[in-house]
Amino acid sequence: MSEDYAALLKRRAMGFLEAAKADFARGDYGLTLFHVEQFLQLCFKYLLYRKIGDYPKTYSLIRLIRDVVKVYGDERLREFYEGNLEALYLLEEAYIASRYLPRQYDSEIAGRMLKFAERALEVVRWLEGL
DSSP states (O other): OOHHHHHHHHHHHHHHHHHHHHHHHHTOHHHHHHHHHHHHHHHHHHHHHHHHSOOOSOOOHHHHHHHHHHHHOOHHHHHHHHHTHHHHHHHHHHHHHHHHSOOOOOHHHHHHHHHHHHHHHHHHHHHHTO
């Protein structure tokens, strides 16, 4: 596994972001959150893989972004994490709820999480340049 694997992680992450946008357009807000969470999960795994050649085999967004913050050691990244902790927890909960709980979300929260995903993508692109 090498650059090909990193590229696969990134390509799949972007596919989940596109799926989230399509879900939102259809009014399927629960799936919007699920796919945003999957997008972020793969983005964080991608960043870790690029930097250290591996990533933890976990589904926890919080664990993954904490590892990204630790590995990259950048103050702006830490501020992004701390400033968006509630969104990360919401998305982690949405991932679990999509599998086990009859939880519904509305267009407002789904739209906010899509915007958050776009901001996170900017962070990923910035970190790629480090």
